Amino acid sequence: MAANAVAIRIAVFYAAIFTVIGLRMPFWPVWLAGRGLDPGEIGIVLAVGSWMQVAAAPWVASRVDRRGERRKVLAILAAAAALGYALFDLADGFLAVLVVAGLVAAVFTPILPLGDNIAMLAVSRYGIDYGRARLWGSISFTIAATGGGLAIAGQSERVLWLIVAAVAATAGAALLLPDIRTRRQRDRIGALRVLLADRRFVAFLVTAGCLQCSHAMIYGFGTLHWQGAGLSAGFVGFLWAESVVAEILFFVWGRDVLARIGPLGLLAAGGAAGLVRWPLTALGSDPLTLALLQPLHAATFGAAHLGAMTYIAQTVLPERSATAQSLHSAIAGGIAFGIAMPVAGVLYGQFGGAGFAAMTLFSAAGLVGTWWLWRTPGPGGP
Missing domain, CATH: 1.20.1250.20 (MFS general substrate transporter like domains)
Known part of the structure; x- marks a missing residue:
């Protein structure tokens, strides 16, 4: 695969995942409030992402390193995250939302570091410019954070389905990433x-x-x-x-x-x-x-x-x-x-x-x- 094609595919992935982040950061608390959660409950739900970032992401990544395969795992995680976000539509009450949030965070938080890992391996293998691929994430974040407000137009329930669509697009973008593999680890350490x-x-x-x-x-x-x-x-x-x-x-x-x-x-x-x-x-x-x-x-x-x-x-x-x-x-x-x-x-x-x-x-x-x-x-x- 040519270096330019690799760079474009990685840029598409960054654009997709940062669209999710650009929608979620400013608008997800609005959706949670619309479901009747009070500020304290919203804070707990949002904190689940940070907890899982510490607990789930390194554990998943260590298994990925042991197997050496990245793209397939990344696509599965993104698809599972899209399904997980859709489950929020069925969650009624704080405890139900909290449980779904934990499940979603467990599969969503490893996605960006694994994508970064593929990008940096592509820098070594194909000589791509990481910064010029990553900048599309910054651009899409800005577009999502500003344009998302217009798309929602006071209808907070739209936030969820915009995020579901963006995470599903991330799963599709993951399938387009180069299938860069590393050797399997055979040590037990x-x-x-x-x-x-x-x-x-x-x-x-x-x-x-x-x-x-x-x-x-x-x-x-x-x-x-x-x-x-x-x-x-x-x-x-x-x-x-x-x-x-x-x-x-x-x-x-x-x-x-x-x-x-x-x-x-x-x-x-x-x-x-x-x-x-x-x-x-x-x-x-x-x-x-x-x-x-x-x-x-x-x-x-x-x-x-x-x-x-x-x-x-x-x-x-x-x-x-x-x-x-x-x-x-x-x-x-x-x-x-x-x-x-x-x-x-x-x-x-x-x-x-x-x-x-x-x-x-x-x-x-x-x-x-x-x-x-x-x-x-x-x-x-x-």
Whole structure:
């Protein structure tokens, strides 16, 4: 299969899965509220995804690495997730919704890290540009999050079936992915145990987690703070769009930056940008200042993400790579945010926008971790 065809198929997969995320993130709580769940119950249902991201995704990935087959498993998971979401239509009451949410999360949370794994294996095998394939995920997320509101038009029950359709499309896109396989593992130790016994890899997970959870305050309370400071909803929307556009532009040229400074250089760039972005964001809500700061998302998220994906690809054996991707997803997207979000809530409650400054500590910790990885002998270091 030609490299261009592989890149297009991976881009289609990212467009499909991020359409799901772009619909689910802003609109799924609306559907849950329409089913009569109160805010506390909605919070519990949403938390199931984070719990399963930590529990289910690495377990599934370790089995995938043991068998060496990825595409078939990914398509089955996506098809099961589409059926699972359809079951929500039959769920009546909090407990029923919670049970279905747990079942759906168990099959949905492994999908993105397994897709990332196939993409990074394709980078090694076919020489594709990961950033230019991944940017279609950012584009589709933006379209889904903005266009979804128009499609729903106040009819919250439509949310569920839009998500079902998008997850089904993800299953179809998974079938189009290249069938990249790795050799079967015949040892009894297992990829999970090997990776978690590697102090460099554990240090990398902590480093990447710190860099990503430095966004906890802005993800959780950015809109609330800016609107409370008197900024219009339109301008707040512009700020979010600006950050996504910056992320997309980085992914367009990220391969050239990666070639110059390597994955650890990208991680360091993400941390250094955070040392600028978060304390200045804490100073106030001046529109011009915020408009100048939001493009730093290209570094705090984009560079850190590309650096993490590439670090895994360059330092982990292919037959353990799915487990490594899922552990990264579980730590950076699950445990780290599970810790950082409550902290951000307390800080915002006590200090308001000044709490953004505390996110600088996460960026600084990520920089220290990157320095340690650079100084410690092993893959990716001296």
